[in-house]
Each structure stands twice: as C-alpha cells, then as structure tokens.
Amino acid sequence: MVHASIPSPPISSFNIGPLTIHFYALCILVGIVIAVWLTQRRLAQHGAEKGTVIDIALWAVPFGIIGGRFYHVVTHPNDYFFPGADLWKTLFVWEGGLAIFGGILFGGIGAFIACHRKGIRFWAFADALAPGLLLAQAFGRFGNYFNHELYGGPTTLPWGLQIESTNAAFPPGLPAGTLFHPLFLYEMIWNIAGAFLIIYIERRLRLHSGETLALYFIWYGSGRAFFEWLRLDPTEFTFLGLKANVIAALLLAIAGVILLAIQLRRKLPYPDNAYRPGREPKTASRTPPATDGQTESTPERLREGTP
Template sequence: MVHASIPSPPISSFNIGPLTIHFYALCILVGIVIAVWLTQRRLENQGAEKGIVIDIALWAVPFGIIGGRFYHVVTHPNDYFFAGADLWKTLYVWEGGLAIFGGIIFGGIGAFIACQRKGIRFWAFADALAPGLLFAQAFGRFGNYFNHELYGGPTTLPWGLQIESTNAAFPPGLPAGTLFHPLFLYEMIWNIGGAFLIIYIERRLRLHSGEVLALYFIWYGSGRAFFEWLRLDPTEFTFLGLKANVIAALLVAIAGIILFVVQRRRNLPYPESAYRPGREPAVVVRVSDDRQHPEVEPAEASTGAIASELDKTRQGTE
C-alpha cells in the first residue's frame, strides 16, 4: 500500500499543433540557459565582452549533446541494438539518455576550440562555467523525473518515488506499489548545494586557473559515483565488479584532486583578464561627421591607434 510518496508525472510531453514538446528536453534547455547566463556574468567580471559565452556555447553545446548521447548509447547497447530495433532511436535525445561524462569530454573539446577562436583563456571559461554546469545538471535531473527514470532501490521513506510496474526498468519480483529512492532528487540537491559551495570557496580562497573546475570534478564525481552505485538501471558494462559509470565518476573525482593540487602548487598570479595576452578587445572611438555624437565599438586595435583616435577627437572639439 502506497502512503506518502512522490508520484511520477502522468505525462512526459504535450502537443502544440503538430509539435510534441518533451519535458525532458525543456529541462535540458532551461539548464543550458541558466548555465550560459551565469557563466556570462562570471566572465564579464573578468572583463569579457557581453555575449561571448553564446559564441562559445554554439560550439560546446552541440559537441556536448553528441558526446553525451554517444556515451549513453555505447553503454546501453541492449536498449538500441536488437533484432527489429529502430536504429533511428539512437538519436532520440528527447526520450532521455544523455551521459554527462561523454558530454563533458566532447563539450570540453567544443569549448576549447571556441575559446581559441575568441582569444578567451580556456581555464577562465572553465572556472566560470563550473557552478552553472551544476545548476544545469540539476535541471537535467528534473527531466529524468518526467521520464520516470533514475531511481534507486526500494524504500519505505515518505519521499519514496512511485514507479509503475509496467516500467521496463521496474525490478522483477517486486510487488506493484513498491516505492524507490528518488535518485534524481538526491542528485538535484547535491548539484545545487555544490554550486553554492564552490562559489563560496572560490571567493574565500580566490581560486583561478582551473582550480574551480577541479572542485567541480571532485564534488560531482564523488557524488555521482555514490548515486550510480545506488541506481537500479545501470549501464551494461562492468569492470572489477564496478559499473562503468561508477568507475568514470571516480576517475573524474581523482582527476579533480590532481588538477587542484597541481594548479595550487604552481602558485600562478591571479589573472587580470579573461582574455589571452594580446587578444583583449579594444575600444575604438569613432567620431561622426558632426563631431557631436561619438560612437563606441569593440575592435582589435593597438593602444597607439586608440590614442591617435582620441587625439583626433580632442582636436575636432577644441
């Protein structure tokens, strides 16, 4: 008998005309918007131009989605490759199945390419992104709730999650009405708490040059390893008795520890700009014909060129 519990949503999508809108996809999009907004604010505090994160996201987000989907499909082959399977479903991201580890690797590659093109220091972008990425992942986990996925073992706790017995991942042998640990909720709370904690530590210790990203790896990797260990719908690959995702999460946490120690020992000076040396956008003052309405636009110009423009402005107004 089900007492106080968390019911699974009765629907996972809705229609607007011929379009089907999936709540999972909406949650992913909301998470991306929040991550972009917060990262932009944090980069602007280091002198970055407005809108620079959009330019980077245009590379990082598609790379991340492709990598996340690829990792998920590879680690769940029985869900997509069987006799009579519709192989197009390997592309149905809106039905769930974006692995963060693949997303981090491929998304990082896309972000690195974009940072090189825009002259942004990659570590500056990565550190600015870290808290926003945790917020985005929290919203992504809310999307798992709408898809009736990401839950742990049976529980009698009042916040147990209701999962219909017809669910493909429902454990055989358990009676209908069994409640499960809502891992999606646990990870949402873990991610949101981690984002605020990292921002606090960053300010107290004045972290930079990859140290904030390292804290993200440590926090997310350690938490994800535990949640994957509790999860009932694991990946199909194991090594030394551990699920592939548990191993991947532990490796992420270990990489974070190594990165943090290495960067702290380097004792690098605190950077004054988010840009690489020589790539800072300059402000060129262009005076209109009537000399009364100067226009300001960003451009890559030398200090001498700016001084020359300012001198012309003064001569024209004297």
C-alpha cells in the first residue's frame, strides 16, 4: 500500500464537444502568457510600447514550437519512424514532446527577426525575457506531471511520485507501487527560484546588457543538466556516456559563462530605451542621453523598482 506520496493524475486531457484539450498544452499556454506579461512589463521600463512583446512572441513562439518539436523528434526517432508508423504524429505537439533546447535556439532566431523588424534592441529584449522564460518553463514542467513523465529513480520519501508499472519508462524489475523522485517538481522549484534570484541580482547589482541572459543560461543549463542526469526516460542518443540532453544543458551553461565573461569585459551600459537609434516610435518617451555619450547612471536607475 502506498502512503504519503504524489499520485499521478488519472487523466491528461478532457473534451469540449469534438475538441480534445490536453493539460500539457494548457500548461505551456499559461507559461507563455506569464512570460509575455512579465517581459512586457520589464521591457516597458526601457520605453517599449504596449504590445511590443506580443508582436515579438508572434514570431518567437511558433519558431520555438517548431524547433522544440524538431529537436524532440530527431532525438527520439524510434518513437516516430518504424514500419507502419503514422508520420503525422511527428506533428502532434499536444501529445507531449517539446524539447526546450530546440525551442530556445529556434525561438531565439524568431525573436531576433521580430526585434529587427520592430527596431528593438535584441539584448534589451533577451534580458527582459529571462525571468519570464524560467517561469514559463516551470509551468511547462507541470504539464509533464499530467503526462506521467520526467521522474527519477526510486525513493521512499513522502513526496515520491506514483507511476503505473505499464509506463514505458518504468524500470524493469521493480515492483508495482514503487515511488520515484518527481523531477518535474524539482525542476519547477529550480526554475521559479531562478526567476526570483535573477530579479534580485538585478536589483542589487549594476548589470550590463546581456548579463541577465547569461545568468539565465547558467542557472537553467546547470540545473537542467543535473535533472536530466537523474531522469529515467530512455534516450537514443548518448556521447561519452552522457545523454544528449545532458550535453545540450551543459553547453547552454558553458555558453552562459562565456557570454557573461564577454559582457563583463565589454561593460556595455543599458541603453536609454529598448529601441535602436532612429527606430523609436513617435509616442515613446525617451530619457535624454548623458552628455559624455555614456549612460553611466542609467543602469542603476533602471534597476530601481525592476519587477
């Protein structure tokens, strides 16, 4: 008999007429909404117009979904490519299977294109996005809970996760009723803590352009590498004994360290506003630049009251 544990949800979707709504997709949508709201609030402090982040998201989100699905399918070919397989299922995002690493790469490309079209400085947008992105990823992990996925090894802790023995990732040889570490919950807590930590650091320190994004890469990449190392889900790609996702997460963290080192050396001050010179909307308010061509006092001013 199982006591004091986390039960897996009995359902992962519900129907509204002929339409099937998956909780996994709802969690992702909620995360996107929160990220857009927080990013808009933060970017508005740099003079961005209302609705700017929505315009960017219209490019970044589709690119991110395509990239996330592409990465997942490529790294799990046996799930989709076999005799008699329905190849249309490679597009069924609502059934689960969005890899954040592909989403970050392709979503970043979409955001860069959108920022160029809108005249927004990409670094300003990326720094404003970082905390909201962590919150969005936390909600995405909650979607893994409904799909009965993302769990670690057996545990007797009170918060052990119940997983049915018929689950494809259930380790052979273990008895039914075995509890597992709820990695989805651990990563949710890690991401939420990271979002608040980054905001706290921004308030306490005078960060420069790109440094907030670098902190996101380091925090998320290091944590994700650890959680992926503990994860029981089968993987088809390994290198030097490491799973593909562990390698990708480590590379992300390393990229963050490199980016932070570069930006610390360059010490690029935050611009007066989020727009590139000559692209400011006529209705946007702008803080006059400092007389010496630098905005030495601007970063500290912008940090005060940053959400």
